[in-house]
Amino acid sequence: MKILIIEDQILVARFIQYQLQLTYPDYCIEIAVSVDEADRYMAAMQPNLVLCDIQLGDRIDGIDLMKKYRQDFIFSLIFITSFQSKEVIDRAAGVYPEHYIIKPMDESRLYAGTHLLIQRMAQQMQVNKGKSAYLDQFSAAEKKIIQLVAQNFTTKEIAAALFLSPHTVKNTRHRICRKLELNEENNALLAWAIKNKDLLDL
Structure with a gap:
């Protein structure tokens, strides 16, 4: 202080x-x-x-x-x-x-x-x-993707917004889910991102 x-x-x-x-x-x-x-x-x-x-x-x-x-x-x-x-x-x-x-x-x-x-x-x-x-566990690119996921962007829309290939976005989403120990089915990352907007300054 x-x-x-x-x-x-x-x-x-x-x-x-x-x-x-x-x-x-x-x-x-x-x-x-x-x-x-x-x-x-x-x-x-x-x-x-x-x-x-x-x-x-x-x-x-x-x-x-x-x-x-x-x-x-x-x-x-x-x-x-x-x-x-x-x-x-x-x-x-x-x-x-x-x-x-x-x-x-x-x-x-x-x-x-x-x-x-x-x-x-x-x-x-x-x-x-x-x-x-x-x-600290997330890279700048991962944080940006989480932000877009929280706004309900699809993988294709995220790829277009960040000038990435859908394959790269998909792999990054997999990596984020592994870090968070999330099941990748049933929109688990979307639910997590929306719930933790404040935590992640999104």
């Missing part, structure tokens, strides 16, 4: 970093105290989670900065700020944060505002890791 703290007050940033590292000692947790530093970390680090102050004392505030990052990066977001006005909260909602923690904060407020999200993200990362390992 990679976490980036964007906070122009270094003492606050260090407090957040220290508290998170106590709970998650194996995570990579970095601090950016300016927009320029945040730009560099986002590009190099590509964090899973960003904790961002709204009032950064820089050329743009945290909300506009997150709008910019949403165009190029995928990450979860928690705003940490002293702003409590409806106008600011409505602006912040426009970049879809998972949570909004009001300053001043202590250990308990920080933990309550971050732990459930981080725990959920860690669980999803484990699922994705298992999915990635599962997908």
